[in-house]
Amino acid sequence: MDVHAFLLKAFKTYNPPKYIVKADIKKCYASISHEWLLNNIPMETSVLKQFLKCGHVFDGDLFPPDDFGISLGSSISPILGNMVLDGLQHEIYNFLHGRLTDIDYSDGNLVRFADDII
Numbered sequence: 001m002d003v004h005a006f007l008l009k010a011f012k013t014y015n016p017p018k019y020i021v022k023a024d025i026k027k028c029y030a031s032i033s034h035e036w037l038l039n040n041i042p043m044e045t046s047v048l049k050q051f052l053k054c055g056h057v058f059d060g061d062l063f064p065p066d067d068f069g070i071s072l073g074s075s076i077s078p079i080l081g082n083m084v085l086d087g088l089q090h091e092i093y094n095f096l097h098g099r100l101t102d103i104d105y106s107d108g109n110l111v112r113f114a115d116d117i118i
Contacts, residue, residue, distance in 0.1 A: 003111050003118055020118060025085075028115035029077060030069035032084055037070075041083055051076050081114045088112060 010017055034052050038045050055065040056074050063071065070077045089110050111118045 003113060003116075006111055007118070023117040025115035025117075027069075028085075029072055029081055030066075032068070032070050032080070034068060037080060037084070041080065051080075078114060085112065085115065088117070092117070 007020065037052065038048060041048060051074065052070065053065050054074075055063050056071045057063070065071065070080050089112055092110065
């Protein structure tokens with residue numbers, strides 16, 4: 001189910017949400033540390049290094065890689081971005097509710113798609 005369908009379903013319930021908050025992590029992909037990726041992503045590091053150093057081609061033009069961040073044009077970028085942000089929902093919930101427990105969305109929902117949060 002996409003986010004739009006999820007929101008429509010949430011507003012059709014008996015007790016719909018009063019608010020929607022949309023957030024986007026500014027320059028998320030551009031800020032990801034290559035060192036962090038290499039130390040934390042469960043993938044063969046030699047292959048990951050090649051992805052990080054290869055750049056990408058768009059409309060026939062080659063865009064070289066940066067020393068920091070991941071390319072938005074790379075086929076592996078959405079996967080890496082989501083792996084970096086795994087656990088974000090749990091941290092947001094604990095920050096909002098001030099407790100370190102399992103997530104209980106009885107008073108709301110949280111949807112994350114890459115660096116966008118609703």
